[in-house]
Amino acid sequence: MEVFAKPAVGAIIEKEINGVLHILIQERCKEEHSEDNGLIEVPAGKIREYENIFDSLRREVWEETGLKLTEIQGEEETIVTNCNGYKVMSFNPFYSSQNISGTYSIMLQTFICKATGELLENSDESINLRWISLEELKTIMEENEGAFYPMHINALKKYLNEKLN
Template sequence: MAETFAIPCVGALMVREVGGQPCVLIQERRKPGAGTENGLLEVAAGKVREYENVFDALRREVHEETGLRVTRIEGEEAAMTRTVNGYEVMSYAPFCTTQNLSGGYSILLHSFVCEAAGEPVSQSPEAGNFRWMPLGECRTALQDRPEAFYPLHIHALGLYLSKENP
C-alpha cells in the first residue's frame, strides 16, 4: 500500500491599519471542487511547491489570490539557510502551525503575520469578497460563529487576536 503524505501549505495573516483601526484581511473561499467549504471565511493560503522557499510561496500565494504584494513577513529575517553535503536547508519559525487530522485532505499549514502593499482585487479564481476586517469584529465573528471560518485558519486567527487589542 502506498503512503500518503501531508501537503505543506502557507497562510498569511495580513494586517493593516484601515481608518485608524487595526484590521486583518479576510476573504471568502471559492476554490474549484471545494464543495461545502466554498463561502467559508479564510485568510490567503496555498500549497508550497517542491523545493520552493516558504517565504516565496507565501508571497506567490498572496499575490495569486489577492493581487497584493507582501512587503514584510514576521520572522523572515530570523530564518537561517545552510548548505551541507549538497543539501540547501532552511530553518524558520512560523507564527502558528496547524495540522488537519481529518476531513478534507491532509494539510500542514504554516501561518505567518504579514504586511502587504496595494489593495485586494475584487475577486480571484480561488477567493472573493476581500475585506479588511477590524480585529474586534473578527474576534466576535470567530467566537460567535467559528463554523463560518475555514477550520485550518481558526486557531492562527484566534491566537493573533488574543495578542492584539480590539
C-alpha cells in the same frame, strides 16, 4: 498507497485603517474541495516542491489578493545551511497547524504580514476579499466559529488573543 500531508502557507495580513488595526479575510471559492467554499479564511495555499516558503507565501498572496507582501514576520531571522548536497532553511512561523482528519491532509505555516497594492475584487480561489477590524473578527468568531475554514481558526484565535489582550 501511502498519502502524505501537503505543506501550505497562510498570511494574516495587517493594515491600519483610520488608526484601527484590520486584517484581510476572504471567502473560499475553489473548484477542488468545493465543500469548503464560502468559509472565511486568510490568504493561503500549497508550497511547491523545493519552493522557498516565503516565496510561496508571496506567490499565494499575489494570486489570491493582488497584494504584494512587504514584510513577513520572522523572515529576517531565517537561517540557511548548505551541507552534504542539501540546502536547508529554518524559520519560525507565527503558528503551525495540521489537520488530522477532514477532506485532505495539510500542514499549514501561518505568518503575520504587511502588504501594499489594491485588492482584487475576486480571484480564481477567493471572493469577498475585505479588511476587517479585530473587534469585528472577534465577534464573528465568537458568534459563529463554523463560518471559518478550520485550518485558520486556531491561528486567528491566537492572533486575536495577542493583539486584543
